[in-house]
Structure formats: C-alpha cells, structure tokens
Amino acid sequence: MTTEHDQNTSDFTETPAHAGESAGHETAPGNPEETMQAATARIQELEAQVEEFRDKWMRSEADMQNLRARAKRDVDDARQYAVQKFARDVVEAAENLQRGVASLPAKVEGEDSLLTKLREGFEGTERSFLGILERNGISCNHPLGEPFDANHHQAMAEQPSDQHAPGTVMQAWTPTWTLHGRLLKPAMVVVAKGTPEADAAQASPESVPGQA
Known part of the structure; x- marks a missing residue:
C-alpha cells in the first residue's frame, strides 16, 4: 500500500528528469550547415x-x-x-596707328630731317604700343602669303593672281588679333584665285596624264 510519503518521494525523483528534457529541448544547438x-x-x-x-x-x-x-x-x-571688349577697342587704336605709319612717304635719300624724325617717332610709338599689348596677351599676325583660314580670316574679296596660289591671302587690310590665343578680331583679307588661263590649262585634255 503506497503511503503519502512514498508518493511525494516518487514525484520528487521524477521532476528533475522532466525538467532536464524540457531544458534540453530549448537549448538544443541548430544545424551547423x-x-x-x-x-x-x-x-x-x-x-x-x-x-x-x-x-x-x-x-x-x-x-x-x-x-x-x-x-x-x-x-x-x-x-x-x-577685358575682351576693352581689348577690341584697343586694337582699333593700334590699327589706326599702323595706318598712320603706313601713310607716311617712303624714306628717300636727302629727305627733310623733320620727316625722318616724324617717321621714327611714329614707328617707335607703334613698336612700344604693340609691345604693351603683347605683354598683356594681345597678339597680332599679318597673314599675307598664308593659306586662307576661315577661323582667323574674313575674306573681303577674291581676285585672280599669277603670283599667289589659289586660296592664298594675297592682301591683308588688317592683321589677325588674338587675346591669350582666342580670336579677338579676324583679319580682313583678299584671297587669290586661279587665273582664267590657269583654269583653262588645268581643264584641257593635254593636262591630264595618259590623254593625247
């Protein structure tokens, strides 16, 4: 016959086993993979x-x-x-000075000393002025004899010429002006074109190799 003491003892001995199983179920490690x-x-x-x-x-x-x-x-x-706008105005003054120097009569033997001094004064002023412009990044180039370049030249006329190859600047009214390499003002030029005789000779059959 089981007494109350034996029943308590049985319950006490079974409890740790159940607790261990429950704890083991909660802390079981996951699958390593x-x-x-x-x-x-x-x-x-x-x-x-x-x-x-x-x-x-x-x-x-x-x-x-x-x-x-x-x-x-x-x-x-x-x-x-x-200073680009100001530079354009300055080169206008430089061109006027160049025109003034060019308008002086050519130097001749025995000319009046006053004319000689006047010419030398104008030329010295022109050189000094251009030197000041050069030091400030303003340069000019006279394209006479150069191939026509639409990026730097403005063609004012086209004329036949025996002395210049077609497409060459045969006359420059003004130089090309640049500011630090950037075009400031294009040169006003006259461009050479072939003469009628040269065009006819080039178009004639005798000028074509292999033709009689």
Missing part, C-alpha cells in the same frame, strides 16, 4: 553593400573633381577674357 549558409549569405550581403557604397563614393568623388576643375577653368577664363 544551416548556420554556415546563413552566415555566408549575410557576409555576401554585407560585401555587396560595401561595394555599392564604394561605387557611389567613387562617382561622387569624380563628380567633385570635375566640378572643381570646371570652376577653376571658369574663373581662369573670366580672369583672362574679362
């Missing part, structure tokens, strides 16, 4: 995020460098070409 797969997937995800952030940073840095370079170029251009 699944844990490794999850960790690998997480690492790949983080690496992809790092690469994305790195790509965005590189693009942002490149944009900033381009912006700084463009801003510097704009500032340099503004500094160099801010």
